[in-house]
Amino acid sequence: MTEPAGIEVVYFxxxxxxxxxxxxxxxxxxxxxxxLVEELCARxxxxxxxxxxxxxxxxxxxxxxxxxxxPLAGVREVAFFPPMTGG
Amino acid sequence: MTEPAGIEVVYFxxxxxxxxxxxxxxxxxxxxxxxLVEELCARxxxxxxxxxxxxxxxxxxxxxxxxxxxPLAGVREVAFFPPMTGG
Amino acid sequence: MRIAVQxxxxxxxxxxxxxxxxxxxxxxxxxxIVRNDSGEMQALELEHYPGMTERAMTAIAEEAVARWSLTDxxxxxxxxxxxxxxxxxMVATAARHRKAAFEAAEFLMDYxxxxxxxxKKEIGPTGENWIAAKEADEDALKRW
Amino acid sequence: MRIAVQxxxxxxxxxxxxxxxxxxxxxxxxxxIVRNDSGEMQALELEHYPGMTERAMTAIAEEAVARWSLTDxxxxxxxxxxxxxxxxxMVATAARHRKAAFEAAEFLMDYxxxxxxxxKKEIGPTGENWIAAKEADEDALKRW
Numbered sequence: 485m486t487e488p489a490g491i492e493v494v495y496f497x498x499x500x501x502x503x504x505x506x507x508x509x510x511x512x513x514x515x516x517x518x519x520l521v522e523e524l525c526a527r528x529x530x531x532x533x534x535x536x537x538x539x540x541x542x543x544x545x546x547x548x549x550x551x552x553x554x555p556l557a558g559v560r561e562v563a564f565f566p567p568m569t570g571g
Numbered sequence: 572m573t574e575p576a577g578i579e580v581v582y583f584x585x586x587x588x589x590x591x592x593x594x595x596x597x598x599x600x601x602x603x604x605x606x607l608v609e610e611l612c613a614r615x616x617x618x619x620x621x622x623x624x625x626x627x628x629x630x631x632x633x634x635x636x637x638x639x640x641x642p643l644a645g646v647r648e649v650a651f652f653p654p655m656t657g658g
Numbered sequence: 659m660r661i662a663v664q665x666x667x668x669x670x671x672x673x674x675x676x677x678x679x680x681x682x683x684x685x686x687x688x689x690x691i692v693r694n695d696s697g698e699m700q701a702l703e704l705e706h707y708p709g710m711t712e713r714a715m716t717a718i719a720e721e722a723v724a725r726w727s728l729t730d731x732x733x734x735x736x737x738x739x740x741x742x743x744x745x746x747x748m749v750a751t752a753a754r755h756r757k758a759a760f761e762a763a764e765f766l767m768d769y770x771x772x773x774x775x776x777x778k779k780e781i782g783p784t785g786e787n788w789i790a791a792k793e794a795d796e797d798a799l800k801r802w
Numbered sequence: 803m804r805i806a807v808q809x810x811x812x813x814x815x816x817x818x819x820x821x822x823x824x825x826x827x828x829x830x831x832x833x834x835i836v837r838n839d840s841g842e843m844q845a846l847e848l849e850h851y852p853g854m855t856e857r858a859m860t861a862i863a864e865e866a867v868a869r870w871s872l873t874d875x876x877x878x879x880x881x882x883x884x885x886x887x888x889x890x891x892m893v894a895t896a897a898r899h900r901k902a903a904f905e906a907a908e909f910l911m912d913y914x915x916x917x918x919x920x921x922k923k924e925i926g927p928t929g930e931n932w933i934a935a936k937e938a939d940e941d942a943l944k945r946w
Contacts, residue, residue: 497777568772584921650919655935656915657850685831686831690827694825760904763904
């Protein structure tokens with residue numbers, strides 16, 4: 485746990501649909517992305533449903549691909565989404 | 572040697588330049604392309620110069636790539652040229 | 659170098675006017691078109707991550723320029739709702755030689771597919787369906 | 803399928819209007835441009851073998867269509883005298899998937915380079931020079 489900080493959390497594709505909103509501002513003391521996911525899952529079943537299988541998810545910190553073990557210190561925007569399908 | 576037959580012989584790129592003409596009709600009893608080359612080389616030095624190194628030449632029979640050992644029977648057009656450089 | 663993320667259609671011919679750069683001997687383009695694989699698709703929806711999309715596309719294009727000494731590069735990717743047959747994206751690469759132009763274009767496509775934040779959803783008569791990423795797409799990155 | 807051997811310039815945009823065929827999801831194009839490698843070239847001359855050129859180009863294009871199930875193919879090759887920067891040739895391939903479109907375009911280029919009867923001559927300030935075929939060009943055919 486670190487000092488509570490304000491962070492933007494954004495969701496895309498079916499993660500957005502399961503959680504039911506595209507973005508939210510939260511205050512968290514989660515130290516890592518994994519901690520943040522745990523905190524969100526504890527909130528409501530729709531979060532637990534979206535994060536049920538982390539291997540099916542990707543995370544970006546301040547718009548750079550990252551991973552679930554990454555620290556959140558200094559991060560302003562966390563994005564969760566499924567593997568990308570552009571092209 | 573086969574029955575003498577009329578054949579069109581065409582030259583491209585530096586083969587044409589060395590021989591000094593783009594095409595000629597000849598009557599030959601050469602059985603193969605190699606025989607025809609030998610016959611041409613015996614004519615004049617410019618032919619011998621053009622055909623000095625057969626590994627630097629390609630041959631087409633009736634507009635299909637072929638080789639120097641191919642028979643000439645039934646062929647109407649023989650073309651000699653260096654390796655191609657299209658694209 | 660031109661990178662564009664847009665919902666509007668693009669005109670390949672207009673985009674390629676003046677494309678190439680000094681010393682270019684080879685230009686390769688790729689255009690992606692909406693297919694109707696299931697035969698029942700009514701539309702394709704492409705969602706993206708504004709901001710990150712431009713960053714990711716720029717980073718991928720800059721890497722291609724550096725690795726293949728490209729004399730020019732163009733990447734356009736659309737988002738929004740598409741009908742079957744519509745152009746969805748294009749890339750163009752210019753280099754001195756053809757091998758570099760081809761390789762760079764394939765590199766761009768492989769990376770855009772798995773590293774640019776776009777997600778495709780098929781709209782059909784019985785509902786909507788997010789298209790899953792293929793393992794082969796991720797594997798394709800390993801050759802670079 | 804469209805195969806053209808011509809001395810006149812071509813307009814890529816016009817050539818590609820309507821190109822693709824049913825079910826195409828990927829279109830790859832290659833355009834070859836006259837480079838000035840020596841820095842001293844004043845013009846490039848391309849000689850070809852009328853009749854055989856069309857036959858060879860058609861055979862190569864038909865093989866590409868068969869091997870990669872192309873939905874469309876286009877090959878244009880010019881001959882005559884060119885200035886640096888001029889478009890000399892183009893190919894376009896359309897297929898369901900990008901891998902097939904890319905491979906078929908590279909196959910067409912590799913074969914056109916060594917199997918279509920064209921010969922290039924560089925015209926410079928001190929004279930003319932036939933461009934020699936590269937061993938690498940012949941080797942490139944082995945991968946197909």
